[in-house]
Amino acid sequence: MKRVAVLTSGGDAPGMNAALRAVVRTAIYYGIEVIGVKRGYSGLIKSDFIPLGIGSVADIIHRGGTILRTARCEEFFHREGREKAVRNMVSAGIEGLVAIGGDGTFRGAVELEKLGMPVVGIPGTIDNDIPCTQWTIGFDTAVNTVVDAINKIRDTATSHERVFVIEVMGRKAGFIALAAGLAGGAESIIIPEKPFEVGDVITKIMRGQNRGKLHSIILVAEGVSGALEISKKIHEAAGLDTRVTILGHIQRGGSPTAWDRILASRMGAEAVKQLIQGERKKMIGIKGDAIKSYDIEWALSQTHEINMQDYHLSAILSI
Numbered sequence: 330m331k332r333v334a335v336l337t338s339g340g341d342a343p344g345m346n347a348a349l350r351a352v353v354r355t356a357i358y359y360g361i362e363v364i365g366v367k368r369g370y371s372g373l374i375k376s377d378f379i380p381l382g383i384g385s386v387a388d389i390i391h392r393g394g395t396i397l398r399t400a401r402c403e404e405f406f407h408r409e410g411r412e413k414a415v416r417n418m419v420s421a422g423i424e425g426l427v428a429i430g431g432d433g434t435f436r437g438a439v440e441l442e443k444l445g446m447p448v449v450g451i452p453g454t455i456d457n458d459i460p461c462t463q464w465t466i467g468f469d470t471a472v473n474t475v476v477d478a479i480n481k482i483r484d485t486a487t488s489h490e491r492v493f494v495i496e497v498m499g500r501k502a503g504f505i506a507l508a509a510g511l512a513g514g515a516e517s518i519i520i521p522e523k524p525f526e527v528g529d530v531i532t533k534i535m536r537g538q539n540r541g542k543l544h545s546i547i548l549v550a551e552g553v554s555g556a557l558e559i560s561k562k563i564h565e566a567a568g569l570d571t572r573v574t575i576l577g578h579i580q581r582g583g584s585p586t587a588w589d590r591i592l593a594s595r596m597g598a599e600a601v602k603q604l605i606q607g608e609r610k611k612m613i614g615i616k617g618d619a620i621k622s623y624d625i626e627w628a629l630s631q632t633h634e635i636n637m638q639d640y641h642l643s644a645i646l647s648i
């Protein structure tokens with residue numbers, strides 16, 4: 330193998346740059362040239378390629394976002410778009426692709442392999458919603474960002490004796506809400522994986538009220554929706570001053586944590602090794618402390634279950 334390409338696609342995630350650096354440097358270490366593709370799959374269709382040398386990835390390990398830029402590409406959903414992408418890669422002498430992104434990126438990777446291009450996927454998304462990996466690149470940083478926000482909101486919540494309903498990202502999954510809620514000591518955590526009754530949240534708040542506690546943090550995953558409505562119901566039932574904070578895209582930015590950089594470095598290196606070994610359709614994951622690889626199609630048919638023990642623990646710790 331003489332030349333591989335690398336791209337970042339879908340929502341950006343802190344640590345994507347660290348993964349890119351690992352891909353480029355590992356490939357060069359093994360004597361392989363690397364082509365960077367700008368703006369994800371749309372860059373494949375437009376032949377938006379740049380050569381990446383050792384120096385091109387210097388000074389990026391600590392940077393959020395992705396220096397390659399990213400996009401969600403409509404044209405790639407059509408077969409003609411994908412065929413064009415593969416033709417462009419072949420004429421540029423590209424023999425394999427490393428795609429860094431979430432499940433949409435992985436589905437795109439499967440389609441490229443069907444057209445003859447070997448692909449290895451690296452899970453990069455703040456949502457942590459990818460099967461066959463305990464952690465995705467960017468999740469830890471996003472959770473730390475949310476915890477930092479909870480700390481700050483708690484100061485003002487305490488001062489004003491208010492209830493704050495904080496909505497966090499995660500698409501259809503509650504990984505960010507659960508981890509940040511547990512780490513931030515939230516009174517209630519509302520996630521799509523666990524049906525909830527707003528009445529139970531209110532009962533808990535009132536229990537706190539009866540023992541003199543007038544502030545609370547309620548963490549809601551965006552996949553549940555209705556933070557405003559939940560806040561309104563709490564206000565009406567408990568008579569407490571309530572506010573809603575939607576954290577939004579702040580969760581996608583920032584310098585990656587040490588863990589995300591380490592994870593990205595390990596996964597980036599492994600992705601290149603998989604291509605060198607002749608693998609054609611793999612995703613990289615982590616289980617315990619071991620970096621693993623799985624058939625992407627099979628992996629996408631699996632589920633990543635939320636840790637219900639943590640959910641129950643958070644309920645016990647916030648009685």
Ligand code: F6P
Pocket residue numbers: 340431454455456498499500551581
């Ligand atoms: O997948 C990452 C993510 O940030 C989700 O948590 C969120 O639902 C979505 O992307 C937002 O996408 P966009 O930036 O395109 O609005």
